[in-house]
Amino acid sequence: MSSSSSTLSHLSLSLSSSSFIHKPNFLYPTTIHYLHFNPKFVSLSTKRTICASSSSSSSQLMDPFLSKTQPPIPTTVHVDLGDRSYPIYIGSGLLNQPHLLQRHVHGKRVLVVTNTTVAPLYLDKVVDALTRGNQNVSVESVILPDGEQYKDMDTLMKVFDKAIESRLDRRSTFVALGGGVIGDMCGFAAASFLRGVNFIQIPTTVMAQVDSSVGGKTGINHHLGKNLIGAFYQPQCVLIDTDTLNTLPERELASGFAEVIKYGLIRDADFFEWQEKNIHALMARDPNALAYAIKRSCENKAEVVSLDEKESGLRATLNLGHTFGHAIETGVGYGQWLHGEAVAAGTVMAVDMSYRLGWIDDSIVKRVGEILKQAKLPTTPPETVTMDMFKSVMAVDKKVADGLLRLILLKGPLGNCVFTGDYDRKALDDTLGAFCKS
Amino acid sequence: MSSSSSTLSHLSLSLSSSSFIHKPNFLYPTTIHYLHFNPKFVSLSTKRTICASSSSSSSQLMDPFLSKTQPPIPTTVHVDLGDRSYPIYIGSGLLNQPHLLQRHVHGKRVLVVTNTTVAPLYLDKVVDALTRGNQNVSVESVILPDGEQYKDMDTLMKVFDKAIESRLDRRSTFVALGGGVIGDMCGFAAASFLRGVNFIQIPTTVMAQVDSSVGGKTGINHHLGKNLIGAFYQPQCVLIDTDTLNTLPERELASGFAEVIKYGLIRDADFFEWQEKNIHALMARDPNALAYAIKRSCENKAEVVSLDEKESGLRATLNLGHTFGHAIETGVGYGQWLHGEAVAAGTVMAVDMSYRLGWIDDSIVKRVGEILKQAKLPTTPPETVTMDMFKSVMAVDKKVADGLLRLILLKGPLGNCVFTGDYDRKALDDTLGAFCKS
Structure with a gap:
């Protein structure tokens, strides 16, 4: 089945009475047709999507057999950078879909970089996703102290120390599991270790999911200024499991919204108006509102x-x-x-x-x-x-x-x-x- | 005047009786026609040159008026890397030709990175070359301790400290003045400062001139291994003033020849045979032998x-x-x-x-x-x-x-x-x- 515009129109019509829009005050702009992780529905791209999910993915989802036997296909936003292009997967339960991560792991060795807050919550889950059904891959991890004050050269050296002591080689993959600080540091470490190894982002905060994990800015702070030392270095993929937001402290949640609001102000008035109508749903962690805000932010970025x-x-x-x-x-x-x-x-x-x-x-x-x-x-x-x-x-x-x-x-x-x-x-x-x- | 092959043939013939080949035992392979810094002659490219000097340069040199009023045009080897291509200038007295450097300086601020050995010898000369007739440019410098044992993160941080304290911005240019350690560290600093600023190499050792300054490998050592942290980062140009070799200690001179010999062994048997015949001339610092070895090494690299x-x-x-x-x-x-x-x-x-x-x-x-x-x-x-x-x-x-x-x-x-x-x-x-x- 093709994802032609007529098909899309048909589907969008069929949605207007679905259970998806479950709050009267949860208003989506009329030009946006968005379906969240439900295998019954096509993952429609919006007008603003840079590169729509492939038509084969869409047609897979429409196949009644496949929809019963395969996990839901995540919403995907593509970052189009020539031979450095990569997908951003967005969805609930994506850490339970090992193939999403494993297809982007090159070589046999992985180093997960995370922090003392996130490790107890998600490290085991990520290691499982990297290794389930894949005996060839071995995973090391380094757990850094949590906080912007540790985004410095001394802490970065701990990543290099671990990578070198573990004898990781050029075909290794570094995985950032955490918020923006972890993503920035792990990314710079990946850019610099042996002059560059593969890199995957698994952001676990709104801030990282809507902003810092996308676009390849990596780096550390200097005591005289933020992010003064770093590299432009693109990941192989960004995997956003929205379930990780369930454990995010309220202050961190709100912090991420500052970047969401930014996209509306600088380039997307419709999105800002949507935010004005749905800020309470976002603060209440309505999963659909969160997923929509993340996707639209990633598309803008x-x-x-x-x-x-x-x-x-x-x-x-x-x-x-x-x-x-x-x-x-x-x-x-x-x-x-x-x-x-x-x-x-x-x-x-x-x-x-x-x-x-x-x-x-x-x-x-x-x-x-x-x-x-x-x-x-x-x-x-x-x-x-x-x-x-x-x-x-x-x-x-x-x-x-x-x-x-x-x-x-x-x-x-x-x-x-x-x-x-x-x-x-x-x-x-x-x-x-x-x-x-x- | 074009630099057509017939013109080149004519010129190469006219050279056979020149004073250039001044030692009977100083033998050049018959396929190589090399002219060193003499404005009377065209800077001929050899068969192995990646990209010959531009025809406009060659024709300039053939103009009898220009040849009297302009400094000699250096031998140029081009490193062909698409939009990251750059020239390697090779010649005697090139630090007395400010335009060679100044054309590659972007912005108004320059940071020269050098060491305690090279600074007293050449820093003033380089600052003069960067600023002569060019009031808009201001130059800062940072002088690092000399030696491979200082090619580490602590020393690298001194470069960042100086750059940040001097409030250098993204349009600054970092200049590496020294041997391989300085080039590697300055290059990595340039790659990482504000996620990348412009970079020029002025190598002052044979080792740096024939190998480390060319090709964009930058980095520092880790106590468990060499060059384990770094980046691929290409310079705007490499300027090799062969006069800087006059102050090079003998042990350093010989050290560089190890890389020259390498090129012969891995890919250039003719060059190895030339080296066997001319190793004594090289050890005696015969300027023409040195210049030839540097050029041929740069071409191979x-x-x-x-x-x-x-x-x-x-x-x-x-x-x-x-x-x-x-x-x-x-x-x-x-x-x-x-x-x-x-x-x-x-x-x-x-x-x-x-x-x-x-x-x-x-x-x-x-x-x-x-x-x-x-x-x-x-x-x-x-x-x-x-x-x-x-x-x-x-x-x-x-x-x-x-x-x-x-x-x-x-x-x-x-x-x-x-x-x-x-x-x-x-x-x-x-x-x-x-x-x-x-």
Whole structure:
């Protein structure tokens, strides 16, 4: 069966009365037809999908025999980067589908990099998924301390030590199991070990699932700034088992939403409006709402990364609020504020500055403040971070070019932004003055 | 004027009576026409040149007006890697030609990475070459301790510290000024700083000029093995000013010849025969002999790297003698033996093993021993490195794949080799037994 548009139309019609949309206030935009992990239904791609799931997958699912004997095929978002392209699998129970991981393991040796929080919850499950029915593969693991404050060279060396002591070779595969810190560190270790080995991401936080695990940015912090040492290094695949969010602390959950909200603001007004209507469902961990937000976020990120892998321009727009946010994280000390919390306050500052420049109207300022509050995210930086601290950290931001700090600012109707160094310095000073005590 | 073959033939004929071939025993193979830094002559490419100097350069040199007013155009070997291609400039006095460097500097900030030995000799000269007539560029420098024992993460962090404290940004350029250790560390720093900045190599040792500066291998050592952490990262250009060899200690000079000899053995029998005839001229630092050896080595390396940048096969052949050699360096302690000294002894061991396997005849064994002795290079490992030490270090070699150690061994007539894990283990044991006390 082909996944022609007429077929899709038919299917989307058949869905309107399904049990899927189970809350009256859980509204999907009319252009989006989304089916979550139910083998009865085709995994339809949305208008915004970079590369739809293959038609063979869709037709498999429509086969009544196959649907009874095979596990559900996950939603797949493809990151299109030529010979470095890879799939993002999104779904419930994906860690119970060993073939998804095993097809991307090259060689016979695997090193799982995880942390003290995630290891007790999911390490055994991942080792099982890597080895079930596959006696040839042996798995080592290294368990790092948990937290942004450990995203440093000393901790990274523990990964190299383990890999070398275990005599891993060039055909080994590194697997990142955890949040953004683990993904970034494991990815940089994979990029650098023997000048590069294969790499798989299994993100277990919203933050990692919607943002950091996708796109190949890896690295560690320096005590003078975040992510100053690293590499662009793409994984073989990203496997997002949404069940792992069941164990995520509430603060971590909300932190991830800061990045989800970002996609709406910079490039996807429909998605932002969907978020405004469904923020309570997201906070209540409605699995369908979460899965939709993750998928739509990954699609947005995949599209941007495909167009600008090395961040020569467009990709920088994904850093809305991050320059202010990095200054907050550095100023307050890594690990005190979660990344998304700092990004949330940073986003409010970027939006404030955009408004001071006359680039957006005040309705956007209000809507941003409102949705962040509903997500229980901070909307101001901590009092301890002074204007001088902001300026000092922002001076070593990666987006400085030839001495000029470029920022991502909103401009125009909702869903539009610019990445520019061409702004009135007074607006930046005024924003810092408005949000800092001194 | 075009550089058509008829023009080239004409020029090569006109050279046969020039003063260039100034020693009767200094014999060039008949297929090679080489002109060294003399503006009267075209910089002819040899049969083996990967990509000849551009015709516009050649025609410039033939212009009698330009030849009087412009500095000599250096011999150029191109490394052909698509959008990562770059030139290797080879010549005397190239650091006095600022445009060669300045055309490859992007942005306004440069960080020169060098060491305590090279800085007093050449740092001022390089800073002058980077800034003369170019007020927009500012240069920082970081001076590292000299020696393989400092090729580690702690020393690498000093480069990052300096770059971050100097607020260098993504448009900065890192310049490696020194031998192989500096080139490898600066290259890895450039690959990792802000996920990648521009990079220029100015190698000042034979070892770096003929081998390590070309091809984009960068990295640092781990206490359990050499170059286990790093990246493939290509420079913008390599600038080889052969005058820098005037200050090179004799032991360093000889160390570099180990790699020159390697090119002959693995793929260029004509070059090996030339070396046998000219080893005394090389040891006496005859500038033309040195320049020829450097150029021909770079051509060989550029060809191999162009065909196999990431070392999936062919490129590994450049590591003849290196697996044994790395074990020697690790076993005896970094910095005790120079890299080329360890490679020389390792080459003898690889040749011995090739002979035990029946893959080469004993004339090659004798010729290798002879030329290494004439180059004052060691032909046996130090007594302190035991068989167990060899086996332990070789087990973590980057060429191990799925537990199998692959080696580069000679096979067939001079100039032929294989990269294989398919050999009789007894031959390896016998070689280790013959060269180790225990």
